[in-house]
Amino acid sequence: MAEIIKVLKGTKDILPQEVNMWQFLEKKADQIFSKYGFKEIRTPIIEYTELFSRGVGDTTDIVNKEMYTFEKSDRSITLRPENTAGVVRSYIENGMTRLPAPVKLWYHGPMFRYERPQAGRQRQFHQVGVEMFGVKQPTADAEVILTAVNYLKALGLNDLDVEINSLGCPKCRQEFKNKLKEVLKPYFNDLCEDCKNRYEKNLLRLLDCKVESCKKIFEKSEVQEVINSDFICDECAEHYTELKLYLNKMGVNYTENKLLVRGLDYYNRTVFEIKSNNLGSQNAVCGGGRYDSLVAQLGGEDTPAVGFAMGMERLISLITPKEPKKLDGYIVSNFPVDAFVLAEELRHQGLNVEFDLTNRKFTKQLEKASKVAKYAFILGEDEILKHQVSIKNLDNGKQITADRATCTKMLDL
Numbered sequence: 001m002a003e004i005i006k007v008l009k010g011t012k013d014i015l016p017q018e019v020n021m022w023q024f025l026e027k028k029a030d031q032i033f034s035k036y037g038f039k040e041i042r043t044p045i046i047e048y049t050e051l052f053s054r055g056v057g058d059t060t061d062i063v064n065k066e067m068y069t070f071e072k073s074d075r076s077i078t079l080r081p082e083n084t085a086g087v088v089r090s091y092i093e094n095g096m097t098r099l100p101a102p103v104k105l106w107y108h109g110p111m112f113r114y115e116r117p118q119a120g121r122q123r124q125f126h127q128v129g130v131e132m133f134g135v136k137q138p139t140a141d142a143e144v145i146l147t148a149v150n151y152l153k154a155l156g157l158n159d160l161d162v163e164i165n166s167l168g169c170p171k172c173r174q175e176f177k178n179k180l181k182e183v184l185k186p187y188f189n190d191l192c193e194d195c196k197n198r199y200e201k202n203l204l205r206l207l208d209c210k211v212e213s214c215k216k217i218f219e220k221s222e223v224q225e226v227i228n229s230d231f232i233c234d235e236c237a238e239h240y241t242e243l244k245l246y247l248n249k250m251g252v253n254y255t256e257n258k259l260l261v262r263g264l265d266y267y268n269r270t271v272f273e274i275k276s277n278n279l280g281s282q283n284a285v286c287g288g289g290r291y292d293s294l295v296a297q298l299g300g301e302d303t304p305a306v307g308f309a310m311g312m313e314r315l316i317s318l319i320t321p322k323e324p325k326k327l328d329g330y331i332v333s334n335f336p337v338d339a340f341v342l343a344e345e346l347r348h349q350g351l352n353v354e355f356d357l358t359n360r361k362f363t364k365q366l367e368k369a370s371k372v373a374k375y376a377f378i379l380g381e382d383e384i385l386k387h388q389v390s391i392k393n394l395d396n397g398k399q400i401t402a403d404r405a406t407c408t409k410m411l412d413l
Ligand code: ATP
Pocket: 082, 113, 115, 120, 121, 122, 123, 125, 126, 127, 262, 263, 282, 284, 285, 286, 287, 288, 309, 310, 311, 312, 313, 314
């Protein structure tokens, strides 16, 4: 026998018995996001590498270590590691900057990151997310957070914490960065290797480090003092205060977390994360924030924007599994031609129906019917002659006989 070829490490099949959960996530996304006026967009999975080095930022882990990149016809191409950059590219390229603001888009689909696979972390995973363009006011931030919260509620998830923070604008953040750099300097040699690199290239990302020895450093009183200082300028502070006001009015519970910085370069002002208490160490289900400079950075007109992305695998692991749908009917008959014809008749009437393609014994067919279907459509000689069919409810065993043309009207489907 030939050797079996296995699925790539860090990737997974979504099997037929799991697909209904994915369809549920997608259906709810369409329902809830539509309520807020978001329209679905589908962008390609492959993009020019430059989109991500410029859009996500070449000091980030994603761009430095995690991208699947290859050459084709002398062009460097990358499997998308996230979808904000792609949506922004499409927004610019398709002239959506000229549409009346806000432009609200949502997406779902596979993303690719070369990370160490573990529970809640894959190399091909899926995200569902929204992006809103053209509004600089904090109403947009609040509406995006509310959209996320209500989507999660619609999935039946309640035990979640919303964390928010403001990173300020590039101007006020610079002062903060200078102070942080200064106060961390004496501890430089005690930082982990990643943080040593981040110290020069992506200082804020340090605060997001999960290494215990680094966390200890951030707990030192003089470092805490810098972290907790109100560094943001008046305008940024007003934006943040208004956002909190809206969230309070809308009944969104949140906590403020000064250490929340997010892994991507493009955020300014609002950042937020939604965490679950039931997920172990990979506990973030949603990450998002405001990215006012990204559209211009990718060649478009200066346009403020805010959005979020959620990890669909993590959502799936939190929701209660749903029973896969049964067939409406399974035909039980030892007259294969008539069974075939009836199956097709019922399909035309809108039912999901199968019959035994191999014409096994009657009892075997009935056994199969009770496993896979809600109703058995029994077709014996008598029924065929009278152009009727006997229908057995496989839940309660009740059986009726009816005319073939009208029988489906009598069913509770
Ligand atoms: P994390 O801190 O978990 O690495 P991140 O900051 O890299 O997350 P984002 O890029 O903001 O995450 O992605 C948003 C969401 O996508 C995350 O909150 C998470 O639910 C999910 N996610 C990110 N990376 C993965 C992965 N490798 N496998 C599964 N889900 C992921």
